Amino acid sequence: MCKKVLSGFLIAALFSGHLSLAQKQANHGTDSLARHLDEVIIITNKSAAQKYEKPLGSIESYLEKSECVNMVRRGAYAWEPYVNGMASERSVTTIGGMRIYAACTDKMDPVTSYVEVSNLSKAIIHNGTSGASTGSTIAGSIDLQPTKAGFGERQLKGRGLLGFESNNGQKIVGGGISFSQPKWYVDVNTTFRNAGDYHAGGGQEILYSQFTKWNFAANAGYKLGEHKEIEASLIYDKATNVGYPALPMDVSLAKAFIGSLSYTQHHISSTIHLWETKIYHNDITHKMDDSKRPYVPIRMDMPGKSRTTGFYSKLVGESGNNHWISTLSGHQNQSRADMTMFANAPGQKDMYMLTWPNVFTNYLDAFVTDDIALSEKFSINISTGIAVHNNVVKDTFGLESLQIFYPEMQRSRTRVLTRASIATQYVQKNWAFKLSVSYGTRAPSVSEGYGFYLFNSFDGYDYIGNPMMRNEKSTSLSAGVSYSKGMLMTKVSSSVFYISDYIVGVPNPQLSGMTIGGNGVKVYQQVSWARIANVVADVNLHLSDNWQWNNNFGYRRGVAALIGNIPFIQPFSYSSDLGYKYKSYGINISMFGNARHNLINPQFGERNLPPFVVFNLSASKQFQIRKLPLMAKAGVENLADTYYATFSDWNAIPRMGRNFYLNLIVSFN
Ligand SMILES: [Cu+2]
Secondary structure, three states: OHHHHHHHHHHHHHHOOOOOOOOOEOOOOOOOHHHHHOEEEEOOOOOOOOOOOOOOOOHHHHHOOOOOEEEEEOOOOOOEEEEOOEOHHHEEEEEOOEEOOOOOOOOOOOHHHHOOHHHEEEEEEEEOOOOOOOOOOOOEEEEEEEOOOOOOOOEEEEEEEEEEEOOOOEEEEEEEEEEEOOOEEEEEEEEEEEEOOEEEOOOOEEOOOOEEEEEEEEEEEEEEEOOEEEEEEEEEEEEEEEOOOOOOOEEEEEEEEEEEEEEEEEOOOOOEEEEEEEEEEEEEEEEEEOOOOOOOOOEEEOEEEEEEEEEEEEEEEEEOOEEEEEEEEEEEEEEEEEEEEEOOOOOOOOEEEEEEEEEEEEEEEEEEEEEEEOOOOEEEEEEEEEEEEEEEEOOHHHHHHHHOOOOOOOOEEEEEEEEEEEEEEEEEOOEEEEEEEEEEEEOOOHHHHHOOOEEEOOOOEEEEOOOOOOOEEEEEEEEEEEEEEOOEEEEEEEEEEEEEEEEEEEEOOOOOOOOOOOOEEEEEEEEEEEEEEEEEEEEEEOOOOOEEEEEEEEEEEEEEOOOEEOOOOOOOEEEEEEEEEEOOEEEEEEEEEEOOEOOOOHHHOOOOEOOEEEEEEEEEEEEEEOOEEEEEEEEEEOOOOOOOOOOOEHHHOOOEOOEEEEEEEEEEO
16 A cells, blocks of 8 residues: 555656755765765855755754654754654764764753754765664664864954844854864854744744753864874853753753864875774763743652763775775763652652663674776665674662563673665666665664653653663665756655564553553563655756756655554655845745644554645845855745644644744854
């Protein structure tokens, strides 16, 4: 049945003309096939020609434009990336190749929440396991690449940012300065955001949706020799008073320190072009807070902590028609979270639980990828990786608590994770075809393996981890075809993931819940299979030098044994964007919409959602003020002030209503 729907959709997508808000950027910078298979989202565009983007939008709003990423929202801040319809446990997100583990048991702080658009140059999204150099994965990986000044001509550059949004009174202030020399460089940048509650379409105030975020980043590099350099980087990010309207708790503090030191050597030999080694450390602090909520059944304190120390060492080379990259990487993470429930009545005892029992993850990974150009038109990419993954429950009280459910559980568990993929690409005149098969495995996450009574406010269950689970495995097939001629550029691609030993929470009626008013307890189990299919299509028309019309369509379908429909799966969605530019002016009108969300799973708290469509409008102008270039962009989002919620909105909290914004970027060289 699914097949029929998909092929019907493919035909419909090929021959109709809807539109896209998204500006997709294929990476044409290299002839390597692996690069062709990636999706690259440009974040800091130095030419400021970002006519389709809100330049000072959040990093989440940039990622949301990717065809394989959906963002699950629990409020106005820190959205969770779902790659190919799968939750963040099934993908790997890195910042400059660094592994970071979130510190919140309720997913309030995905890795993407600790960076700012001003310190990122681009996001590289790998589909499935091809190109997954950063670790074993099922769904794919996202690598956020930091901006840095780099070595070069002696030059001092600066940038100032100013933004305002009417709907939630968001104020954005930032700036950066960089200095380059042939032998060294240094740059710093900072961004501050402060927002109040937002208002849904129609004017309803969404209480507890405020946030304050301060981000600081710095990079420095020094050339030890003509082809040898060392670089250091630092990101400090601090969010305070963050409301999560879809959850019963807020966050008083989410803080990250992310630092690295790297050594790079170029032109080592005729076959080895580059050797790069990085060591890194990051420290994440997370404090949840319910003190702002007027009524809660019981007051709770739930702090979490995550620390990761790691390295990677990468060799890039070429021999004959082979372009290869080999990566050795490793890290150690420590995740700990606890919960204190304060007694309501005097004389009662407070209750204390370790929700993440000080779990250490030790991980060592080897990965090789090779692009082979078999002819001018035909190329093949082969990649394979193997990792050793070990978990140790350091806290004895936590271990004993879990052993009540799993008496045979050991303190330490080691597993081997493998992955491999083969991809081919054939280019003929205006056509390009690609086909890939990949296999990937993953270990259960800290929550899935060792979580202890983690409340999920969507389905109302307390979740208990299961340390006895096997690896989750996935085989995926993906195919794509693109055609471009004259003003037309069109692309259709599809992927299907067959997952075995799929990890999911299953109700256990024998256990009683901890959360007052909850529905009971779910224990993580493995069901025999799950299938997720994705189809995306683009139809882009370069109508003239002044006019560009982009259209994008997407559809996913996910089903698993025992549970039926997988939650948070995107229904048919479409977007369209018509842009006009003339000299230093730009105007843009865009729309996006979803069909009815009715392939839902009520057991996971999902509800039927009506279809919607929203419209946006923007205008930009490049000024020159005393020789300083100033980019101004003003716009309105959700023009008709439509009230709507999408499949990816936790507890179906409505999205933002009409919002006017103004972004100003001034630069000097
Ligand atoms: Cu949290």
